[in-house]
Amino acid sequence: MTMPRAVIFGIDGADWLLLDPLLSEGALPHLMALRARSAFANLTCTWPAHTAPGWASLLTARYPGRHGVYQFFSTQEADYGARITTSAELGPDTVFDWLGARGWTSGIVNVPMTHPPRRVLGYQITWPLANTLRFSDPPELLGELARTGAHFKSDLACMYRGDLAYVEEAIRNVEDRKRSVLRLLATRPTDAVMVVVTELDRVAHHYWHFSDPGHPAWTAEGASLYRDAIRRTCIAIDAMLGAVVAAAPDAVVVVVSDHGMGPGFEDLSVNRWLEETGFLATKPRGEAPDGSAASWFRDGEREIDWDRTRAYCPVPGSSAINVNLRGPCVDSGDCGEGGACVEGRCVAGPGTPGGLGERCVEGPDCSSGVCGADGDDHFCTEACTPGVGGVCPSDFSCRAAEDGSGVCWPKAGGCCGVAGGAATPIPWAAATPLVLGLLGMLALGRRRRG
Numbered sequence: 001m002t003m004p005r006a007v008i009f010g011i012d013g014a015d016w017l018l019l020d021p022l023l024s025e026g027a028l029p030h031l032m033a034l035r036a037r038s039a040f041a042n043l044t045c046t047w048p049a050h051t052a053p054g055w056a057s058l059l060t061a062r063y064p065g066r067h068g069v070y071q072f073f074s075t076q077e078a079d080y081g082a083r084i085t086t087s088a089e090l091g092p093d094t095v096f097d098w099l100g101a102r103g104w105t106s107g108i109v110n111v112p113m114t115h116p117p118r119r120v121l122g123y124q125i126t127w128p129l130a131n132t133l134r135f136s137d138p139p140e141l142l143g144e145l146a147r148t149g150a151h152f153k154s155d156l157a158c159m160y161r162g163d164l165a166y167v168e169e170a171i172r173n174v175e176d177r178k179r180s181v182l183r184l185l186a187t188r189p190t191d192a193v194m195v196v197v198t199e200l201d202r203v204a205h206h207y208w209h210f211s212d213p214g215h216p217a218w219t220a221e222g223a224s225l226y227r228d229a230i231r232r233t234c235i236a237i238d239a240m241l242g243a244v245v246a247a248a249p250d251a252v253v254v255v256v257s258d259h260g261m262g263p264g265f266e267d268l269s270v271n272r273w274l275e276e277t278g279f280l281a282t283k284p285r286g287e288a289p290d291g292s293a294a295s296w297f298r299d300g301e302r303e304i305d306w307d308r309t310r311a312y313c314p315v316p317g318s319s320a321i322n323v324n325l326r327g328p329c330v331d332s333g334d335c336g337e338g339g340a341c342v343e344g345r346c347v348a349g350p351g352t353p354g355g356l357g358e359r360c361v362e363g364p365d366c367s368s369g370v371c372g373a374d375g376d377d378h379f380c381t382e383a384c385t386p387g388v389g390g391v392c393p394s395d396f397s398c399r400a401a402e403d404g405s406g407v408c409w410p411k412a413g414g415c416c417g418v419a420g421g422a423a424t425p426i427p428w429a430a431a432t433p434l435v436l437g438l439l440g441m442l443a444l445g446r447r448r449r450g
Contacts, residue, residue, distance in 0.1 A: 013201030015260025030242030054258025068363030078345030082294035091362030270313035283307035381407035
């Protein structure tokens with residue numbers, strides 16, 4: 001049986017400031033043993049310090065400004081909708097494509113921003129942001145695990161939902177993840193394996209104040225019940241790490257995190273600030289939501305008045321402010337030279353740099369931030385609603401994805417064709433994750449306020 005040559009073990013929401021006290025008291029023996037024989041360091045995390053851009057940057061060796069992922073939702077929706085960010089935003093290549101080009105097979109388990117599954121040499125259990133039963137490739141993989149007592153829940157099904165008893169569920173989830181990964185290591189050998197555990201991030205978000213007497217939300221009663229929630233979760237993850245390392249004794253092991261955690265004392269409502277400074281306007285909320293705008297643009301009895309709004313924060317937590325440049329359109333003639341109309345919004349059209357249907361290598365090559373891929377064809381795309389006529393320009397059709405989303409894609413023989421030169425060579429920076437794996441670097445991210 002082929003044993004893994006490389007294992008990437010991701011811990012969402014970890015840093016040395018959180019882990020060092022536990023290491024000092026001997027609570028994390030497996031991580032301590034690994035660190036004792038490895039290189040380790042602090043790495044600066046992405047900005048924003050968020051799960052979505054963090055793991056997207058690790059997978060692509062590109063900063064968010066190059067891959068375009070800033071949040072779980074798109075920050076560039078001209079209709080102000082809530083479009084979930086998918087693996088399509090990562091561009092045409094990731095570390096698993098580079099490994100596959102060298103003949104390496106990969107097992108990908110619970111890695112954020114990997115849904116829907118992309119074509120890789122190996123298997124995947126992805127990280128969907130919408131409810132679905134189809135989050136593995138091959139599709140039968142989930143059933144195979146369930147039949148052997150190693151059932152794998154989607155990460156979305158393991159979320160905190162307001163019940164403080166969640167910490168017990170989180171620890172059980174880690175145990176279940178361990179069982180599933182060990183089963184995969186035994187039955188589906190690959191050259192490289194990457195698994196991400198997200199329970200620490202959630203527990204730290206919701207239980208931090210119980211272990212921090214300096215936090216304004218700390219109470220003696222709460223501390224008596226939950227002060228050890230983060231510690232117990234770390235211990236469970238350490239046990240999983242030890243089991244995975246033992247099952248892959250000859251592998252180079254990389255332990256990595258997307259960001260750290262820390263106490264948060266202040267909240268800033270960017271859209272409320274923009275309203276106070278005159279850049280954003282609101283109006284009384286109607287009986288029905290205003291068009292397809294996302295729910296976070298409504299607050300109580302008021303909603304954003306888009307006709308009078310010049311700037312707005314597109315998605316909570318995205319650390320972004322968008323500027324309104326154009327209004328709605330009926331057809332491409334409303335959008336001026338070089339423009340195209342997609343579902344009532346003016347976008348950069350064919351023939352303009354980064355416009356719809358132009359060839360691309362990665363998201364930032366496109367004005368939409370989305371470089372769609374279908375085999376060797378890579379085109380700048382725009383989001384659309386499948387099954388609705390006339391939402392894309394005449395030379396395009398709205399192609400549906402497995403998750404129900406859609407993109408405007410050139411029709412066969414349409415505006416852009418499929419002929420063209422070779423793709424842009426992968427820059428040297430693209431080899432970064434592979435180099436980290438070969439060096440066996442143990443790298444954990446900078447802390448985030450949460």
